[in-house]
Amino acid sequence: MIVSSHPLFGKGIKRLLESRFGEGVNVVGMVASVEEAIAALMTLHPDLVVVDYDDGAVNREEFLARFVESEHRLRVVLLSLKEGGSNAIVYDRRTMAASQVEDWLKEWADQGSALSSIISMGKPIVQRSKFLQMKNNLIHGFGALVFVFIMTAIGLLVLRTDILLPEQASLQAVPIDNLFGLHFRLIAFLFALIVGTILYSVIFFRRKKGDITDAVHITGNTNLEIAWTVVPLITVLAFSFIGSDALAKTLKPDPKPLEVKVTGQQWAWRFEYPDQGIISNELVLPVNKQVVLRLQAVDVIHSFWVPEFRVKQDLVPGQVKILRITPSKVGSYQLMCAEICGQQHAYMVAPVKVETQDEFDNWINVQLNTIPTDPVARGQFWLDRYGCKACHSLDGTKLVGPSFLGLYGRQETFEDGSTAIADEAYIYESIREPGKKIVLGYPNAMPANVAQEMTDEQIQDIIEFIKTLK
Numbered sequence: 001m002i003v004s005s006h007p008l009f010g011k012g013i014k015r016l017l018e019s020r021f022g023e024g025v026n027v028v029g030m031v032a033s034v035e036e037a038i039a040a041l042m043t044l045h046p047d048l049v050v051v052d053y054d055d056g057a058v059n060r061e062e063f064l065a066r067f068v069e070s071e072h073r074l075r076v077v078l079l080s081l082k083e084g085g086s087n088a089i090v091y092d093r094r095t096m097a098a099s100q101v102e103d104w105l106k107e108w109a110d111q112g113s114a115l116s117s118i119i120s121m122g123k124p125i126v127q128r129s130k131f132l133q134m135k136n137n138l139i140h141g142f143g144a145l146v147f148v149f150i151m152t153a154i155g156l157l158v159l160r161t162d163i164l165l166p167e168q169a170s171l172q173a174v175p176i177d178n179l180f181g182l183h184f185r186l187i188a189f190l191f192a193l194i195v196g197t198i199l200y201s202v203i204f205f206r207r208k209k210g211d212i213t214d215a216v217h218i219t220g221n222t223n224l225e226i227a228w229t230v231v232p233l234i235t236v237l238a239f240s241f242i243g244s245d246a247l248a249k250t251l252k253p254d255p256k257p258l259e260v261k262v263t264g265q266q267w268a269w270r271f272e273y274p275d276q277g278i279i280s281n282e283l284v285l286p287v288n289k290q291v292v293l294r295l296q297a298v299d300v301i302h303s304f305w306v307p308e309f310r311v312k313q314d315l316v317p318g319q320v321k322i323l324r325i326t327p328s329k330v331g332s333y334q335l336m337c338a339e340i341c342g343q344q345h346a347y348m349v350a351p352v353k354v355e356t357q358d359e360f361d362n363w364i365n366v367q368l369n370t371i372p373t374d375p376v377a378r379g380q381f382w383l384d385r386y387g388c389k390a391c392h393s394l395d396g397t398k399l400v401g402p403s404f405l406g407l408y409g410r411q412e413t414f415e416d417g418s419t420a421i422a423d424e425a426y427i428y429e430s431i432r433e434p435g436k437k438i439v440l441g442y443p444n445a446m447p448a449n450v451a452q453e454m455t456d457e458q459i460q461d462i463i464e465f466i467k468t469l470k
């Protein structure tokens with residue numbers, strides 16, 4: 001509904017609304033006086049009332065006072081076409097129930113003189129003294145800054161690499177932790193800047209009791225926009241530079257590193273020391289000497305990760321990946337697979353020991369002498385080394401694969417219905433070509449390449465051992 005004694009105002013608004021919203025808008029009435037308007041409220045039930053702000057013949061306050069008597073909830077717009085040239089000025093715009101109109105009227109009345117000055121100046125916003133405004137801004141700006149500073153300080157107390165990260169046990173960890181530290185400091189500041197300013201606003205700019213005015217609408221601040229584009233840009237570029245520098249440091253090769261071949265398979269780790277000629281299930285390293293790990297996966301992607309060393313590398317089937325670590329602290333750690341790789345992924349861990357050079361040499365000697373001479377004992381030894389026990393028990397427990405207990409000589413039934421006696425040839429074939437015959441009731445889950453590095457002699461040892469499991 002449109003309230004104006006000037007027919008042109010009404011027509012103009014009607015055309016404007018229709019051109020904007022087309023069918024969606026329906027002007028239910030155009031009235032020229034307060035009496036008509038109030039009467040029309042009861043009969044026409046408009047959703048929106050547009051009141052001509054400049055029309056002397058329409059007494060806004062009277063209209064609003066009378067409007068209080070009705071219970072109808074609607075939107076009221078006080079609109080002026082006079083001052084803004086080609087623009088329309090909306091003086092006030094509210095959705096309210098009748099009970100709220102009283103407050104609104106009071107607010108307009110309280111502003112009394114301010115209201116008349118608004119009318120004469122044609123400016124919709126009450127102007128405060130420029131000087132007072134500036135002083136106020138400065139005080140709040142400073143207050144918010146102090147707030148942000150205090151929060152940053154608290155953040156820095158908590159976000160510390162020495163508290164939050166595991167022990168630092170490799171040379172490669174140093175540049176990584178430094179980078180972490182920088183990130184932590186920046187994050188503490190950014191968190192304080194954002195959350196601190198929000199908290200400050202919530203505390204100091206919250207709505208005062210009885211205040212029902214709208215907030216000031218602010219658009220655009222070129223300086224601010226340039227600042228928040230350029231500063232983060234420089235920060236991110238700086239971080240990418242520091243980051244690539246840290247990466248280069250972690251990749252730096254030493255002239256004579258210790259070589260270790262690491263094999264990951266579902267769900268075990270194996271470490272071969274080609275120069276020393278040993279295979280182990282624990283990774284033992286001399287302190288302060290760089291080790292170059294050649295990482296291989298037998299079946300699916302695994303990931304080599306010792307948190308204390310910080311560096312991490314995926315193992316991809318068909319590729320050899322390189323990782324360099326210089327352990328800097330004697331101690332016991334744990335290697336874990338950091339890439340979900342199947343049912344027992346969470347148990348794919350291996351002990352890591354960093355020892356002095358003497359202890360390490362000693363360990364090598366012990367290992368060289370531990371390969372048993374008895375074929376049966378050797379068979380069990382290979383089962384350990386090649387990670388077969390992740391899927392096969394020796395005591396009859398059903399794991400991912402069948403237990404080896406009582407396997408030898410047993411009659412096996414396969415998925416396709418055929419059967420066979422588990423003799424030496426069958427066991428040999430099951431190890432070399434796991435997918436060829438699938439035992440009924442089990443998935444085809446044995447890694448196809450699991451035995452690629454095993455010799456026939458080793459498999460023979462395993463068969464001798466399995467024979468003893470009755």
Ligand code: HEC
Nearest residue numbers: 266386388391400401402430434437438439442443445446
């Ligand atoms: C990721 C799990 C897994 C690993 C590791 C694994 N196997 Fe298996 N294995 C299976 C499953 C599942 C079967 C049964 C399905 C089949 O016949 O392929 C099986 C079957 C076998 C069989 C036949 C058993 C029977 O009852 O007929 C033998 C022998 C065997 N595996 C030996 C080995 C040896 C030796 C190793 C270590 C070099 C090994 N497996 C490693 C999962 C595994």
Ligand SMILES: [Cu+2]
Nearest residue numbers: 302337341348
């Ligand atoms: Cu894994």
